[in-house]
Each structure stands twice: as C-alpha cells, then as structure tokens.
Amino acid sequence: MLAYSYMDVYIPRDTSREAARQMLTEHAEYGQWELARVRLYPDGSRHVRLRRKIIRVRSTL
Numbered sequence: 001m002l003a004y005s006y007m008d009v010y011i012p013r014d015t016s017r018e019a020a021r022q023m024l025t026e027h028a029e030y031g032q033w034e035l036a037r038v039r040l041y042p043d044g045s046r047h048v049r050l051r052r053k054i055i056r057v058r059s060t061l
Helices: 017-031
Strands: 004-011 034-040 046-053
Touching: 004 017, 017 034, 017 046
Parallel strands: none
Antiparallel strands: 004 046, 034 046
C-alpha cells in the first residue's frame, strides 16, 4: 500500500506564471514532490496540492 504526504501551496493572483512554475519546479527537484492537484479560483489565485511517497523502512530482524 502506498502512503503519501501532502503539502498545500497557495499562489497569490499577482504571481506570474513563470514564477509559479519555477517555485513548483524547485519543490519537485529538491523535495521530490509531484503535482497532485491545482485549483484555480475566479480571482486568479491558485491552490496547489503536492504529494510525495512516504518510504517506510522495514526491519530485517
């Protein structure tokens, strides 16, 4: 069974598309996050949910 941890990111409406892309790319490269959902609101702001797998180590004893 896969387990995920989630992180919610709010991107204000005055943030450019390029700046938002760069921020999400850095989360993906350095934090191993992947895009789970993007919600675009009528005022232009975005709510982004990122997720990454939780790796559980099992004891071999």
